[in-house]
Amino acid sequence: MLLKLPQQSVCFLNATFSPLPLIRVSPSASSSFLMKSSPIVSKMFTFKLKHRLLSPKLGLQFPNNLGFRAFSTRSRPSSSRGETSASKSLIEDEAELSDWVSGLRTNSLRAGLGTEDEDSDNERKRRGSMKRRRESYDSDGFEGFRGRRERNSDDLDGSRRRGGGDFGARSNSKRRVNDDLDGFRGRRTRNSDDFDGFGRRGSKGDNDFGASQRGSNGLDGFRTRNMMNSDDFDGFGRHNSRKSVYRKRGLKNDMYEEEENEGFLPKRGIGSLQAERSSEFSNRQRGGRSGGVSREDREVFGRKNLMVSDEESDEDERVELSGLGGLLKDDLDDEDEDEEDVSALRGASSLFGEKKDVSAGLESKSPPKGSDSYLSETRFDECAISPLSLKGIRDAGYKKMTLVQEATLPVILRGKDVLAKAKTGTGKTVAFLLWPKEELVDDCIELPSIEVVLQSSPPDRDQKRPPILVLVICPTRELASQAAAEANSLLKYHPSIGVQVVIGGTRLALEQKRLQANPCQILVATPGRLRDHIENTAGFATRLKGIKVLVLDEADHLLDMGFRKEIERIIDAVPKQRQTLLFSATVPDEVRQICHIALKRDYEFINTVQEGSEETHAQVRQSHLVTPLDKHFSLLYVLLKEHISDDVDYKVLVFCTTAMVTKLVANFLGELNLNVREIHSRKPQSYRTRVSDEFRKSKGLILVTSDVSARGVDYPDVTLVIQIGLPADREQYIHRLGRTGRKGKEGQGILLLAPWEEFFLSAIKDLPMTKASSPAVDPDTRKKAKSAYQSWLGYYNSNKNVGRDKYRLVELANEFSRSMGLDNPPAIPKLVLGKMGLRNIPGLRSK
Numbered sequence: 001m002l003l004k005l006p007q008q009s010v011c012f013l014n015a016t017f018s019p020l021p022l023i024r025v026s027p028s029a030s031s032s033f034l035m036k037s038s039p040i041v042s043k044m045f046t047f048k049l050k051h052r053l054l055s056p057k058l059g060l061q062f063p064n065n066l067g068f069r070a071f072s073t074r075s076r077p078s079s080s081r082g083e084t085s086a087s088k089s090l091i092e093d094e095a096e097l098s099d100w101v102s103g104l105r106t107n108s109l110r111a112g113l114g115t116e117d118e119d120s121d122n123e124r125k126r127r128g129s130m131k132r133r134r135e136s137y138d139s140d141g142f143e144g145f146r147g148r149r150e151r152n153s154d155d156l157d158g159s160r161r162r163g164g165g166d167f168g169a170r171s172n173s174k175r176r177v178n179d180d181l182d183g184f185r186g187r188r189t190r191n192s193d194d195f196d197g198f199g200r201r202g203s204k205g206d207n208d209f210g211a212s213q214r215g216s217n218g219l220d221g222f223r224t225r226n227m228m229n230s231d232d233f234d235g236f237g238r239h240n241s242r243k244s245v246y247r248k249r250g251l252k253n254d255m256y257e258e259e260e261n262e263g264f265l266p267k268r269g270i271g272s273l274q275a276e277r278s279s280e281f282s283n284r285q286r287g288g289r290s291g292g293v294s295r296e297d298r299e300v301f302g303r304k305n306l307m308v309s310d311e312e313s314d315e316d317e318r319v320e321l322s323g324l325g326g327l328l329k330d331d332l333d334d335e336d337e338d339e340e341d342v343s344a345l346r347g348a349s350s351l352f353g354e355k356k357d358v359s360a361g362l363e364s365k366s367p368p369k370g371s372d373s374y375l376s377e378t379r380f381d382e383c384a385i386s387p388l389s390l391k392g393i394r395d396a397g398y399k400k401m402t403l404v405q406e407a408t409l410p411v412i413l414r415g416k417d418v419l420a421k422a423k424t425g426t427g428k429t430v431a432f433l434l435w436p437k438e439e440l441v442d443d444c445i446e447l448p449s450i451e452v453v454l455q456s457s458p459p460d461r462d463q464k465r466p467p468i469l470v471l472v473i474c475p476t477r478e479l480a481s482q483a484a485a486e487a488n489s490l491l492k493y494h495p496s497i498g499v500q501v502v503i504g505g506t507r508l509a510l511e512q513k514r515l516q517a518n519p520c521q522i523l524v525a526t527p528g529r530l531r532d533h534i535e536n537t538a539g540f541a542t543r544l545k546g547i548k549v550l551v552l553d554e555a556d557h558l559l560d561m562g563f564r565k566e567i568e569r570i571i572d573a574v575p576k577q578r579q580t581l582l583f584s585a586t587v588p589d590e591v592r593q594i595c596h597i598a599l600k601r602d603y604e605f606i607n608t609v610q611e612g613s614e615e616t617h618a619q620v621r622q623s624h625l626v627t628p629l630d631k632h633f634s635l636l637y638v639l640l641k642e643h644i645s646d647d648v649d650y651k652v653l654v655f656c657t658t659a660m661v662t663k664l665v666a667n668f669l670g671e672l673n674l675n676v677r678e679i680h681s682r683k684p685q686s687y688r689t690r691v692s693d694e695f696r697k698s699k700g701l702i703l704v705t706s707d708v709s710a711r712g713v714d715y716p717d718v719t720l721v722i723q724i725g726l727p728a729d730r731e732q733y734i735h736r737l738g739r740t741g742r743k744g745k746e747g748q749g750i751l752l753l754a755p756w757e758e759f760f761l762s763a764i765k766d767l768p769m770t771k772a773s774s775p776a777v778d779p780d781t782r783k784k785a786k787s788a789y790q791s792w793l794g795y796y797n798s799n800k801n802v803g804r805d806k807y808r809l810v811e812l813a814n815e816f817s818r819s820m821g822l823d824n825p826p827a828i829p830k831l832v833l834g835k836m837g838l839r840n841i842p843g844l845r846s847k
């Protein structure tokens, strides 16, 4: 779709809430005016703005450069990157929040339409990338690191979170709000995503708005809601996992052996596998018959390996993070991070000089072409895979290996620890799941024997707690569920191999019973819930001592500060004698610096993204649109309408910065009669699962989402990904975009930024992105503006911070009305006003 957005003077104030572009404001006047009339929108879409407004008040400094890491994969001084070093500020109390809301009105918004044009450069790269194949995976050195975000970790326990929250925040998931006045650190707590910027602290699974709404003036009648959590006030109800590892190691089965914690000394298996080098592998590969798998490699299949797996825990727990985000924290569940000083980690790189990068040089049998470009020429049935496994693979519809599967298989089979990077949607999950399963197949011969031994021995706890052999950790619940589903699919003909998933948002006790009733060899888990089981489930820690293979899916995210401590705890709980596999579509330099936390020193880095090529897919058209905040919602609406008219089979993901913003955007799109669903961390897991399943199977649907859907989730045939507001970082942009263009299909991505967020474009300037022009706004929006006004009023009336001062509420509502181009506030039925407790409030019109 070609965006045509003229620089018209049409401004849509408070666009967030109203899709209607009705007001005409001259650019010169827009600044302060916009701010005045778009208080809430500003909060929703711009954490930066918020920060700027709060900074003076709190004595904070607002970095001009909000630091997003440079896109270059080369290391660079940390100082150059400042990713999210920006600060976030905290609001100490609700009163302050209210002040903040007010303050937004009086501050000017720097609205500029300027956009950077990277076209020529990007076009060039894009063209080049079309030719580049992945014949040579490139390896990267262990060079520098790019500065990492400077989030600080904090100790905020989340319970004090208030204000500022994510509402305005745009950035991402990783932020949580902290109350420290330095505002730069935030911490996510388990339910932190729900922090709504208004001081509310949501708890997972609760309705964010639910609580306040219920208690408030009877909006029930007013909203039609559908969501269990009622976050929506307008009654428009609407309404994933991956990787594992396997490791073949020596013969020693240390399943029950107590491991000591000694860091990461390469105490690896006795096997012979470890000494192999990547170069050898590459050479073999080139000479190998099957492209990806040489004879020696194939032999490995026949060997007996140990496998291991395990499970994970929930996502919600993480801790914190900070960055700009503080203000805007977001979904904890999905993406938490902590922050902390990473500088100490940086220096550690020198310790790992032995690490080898295999990457490059791996050649597939023949360069894939066209839409099958993610596939290699190596067929699964060319490999020594057991007939039953092959059957499962065939049933799944897989014939040829994808490039990453072909590239990683031989290395994994040699028992090496692997750090693998491959573009989104190219089959990484199977790459780390399949082979461990083969291991399991081999072990299956032994597992029954083990059971016999256990049964013949005196009863003891271990009988009830068979070891987990493979542990796959995923950052989000959806991803964990998806990986478990993939594992089950591939194990279809191996009924004796059990797969279980443990994720946050479900009852721990139920999982405990399930784990006991149905022992599994493969466990997929989110970190927080896994930790819960380690600490609270009898015998679980012992079962983890059987881990042979540890997989970190979305490894860079799991090793980021938000999850780091969690992962370190988990690693301490599993045997050191194991194989570890790390997979992701992005591997920032800083992750290379600290991957020793999980990997042995001689791990191999397999990078299927050729050096110098984009990390995104050439068949995905990317564009950006920089436009004042007040136009965002109307533009979003127009963009969606255009896309829908272009493609009846549309399937769109709209990424928002926080759970709250997600909810609001979904509400308003629903109000405009678009077929919308929403998903974010403030929704109960059952709801998330239902919506996720529905979206997976549907066409003609828009899913408004927080970053819970940013990584790994495999929704087929997504036609468009729109990102509203600043992505947390370059990596997050790539992962979000990666929800489209999967399996070689075409797709489109649009990044919608406010002028002050334009700096982010420098972080992705190497990507093939064009500058879009603003589409014409639908003039027929006045009617919709009216219903949006009522929705707005209902929504904020139910918010305990904004809604408690009815007079102020009406003032704001009327500003919103004006921002939508309405001369007078639309009249609202008396009955509705009564239910909202707004009768006789000056400024309202009734009918």
Ligand SMILES: Nc1ncnc2c1ncn2[C@@H]1O[C@H](COP(=O)(O)OP(=O)(O)OP(=O)(O)O)[C@@H](O)[C@H]1O
Residues within 6 Å of the ligand: 242, 397, 398, 399, 400, 401, 402, 405, 422, 423, 424, 425, 426, 427, 428, 429, 430, 584, 585, 711, 712, 713, 714, 738, 739, 742, 743
């Ligand atoms: N060998 C194969 N042949 C065909 N399809 C495959 C093959 N392996 C995996 N797939 C399919 O490719 C799709 C993408 O796989 P997957 O979700 O593992 O990608 P990914 O690389 O992990 O993506 P992301 O980086 O977004 O997590 C899935 O639908 C999966 O079923």
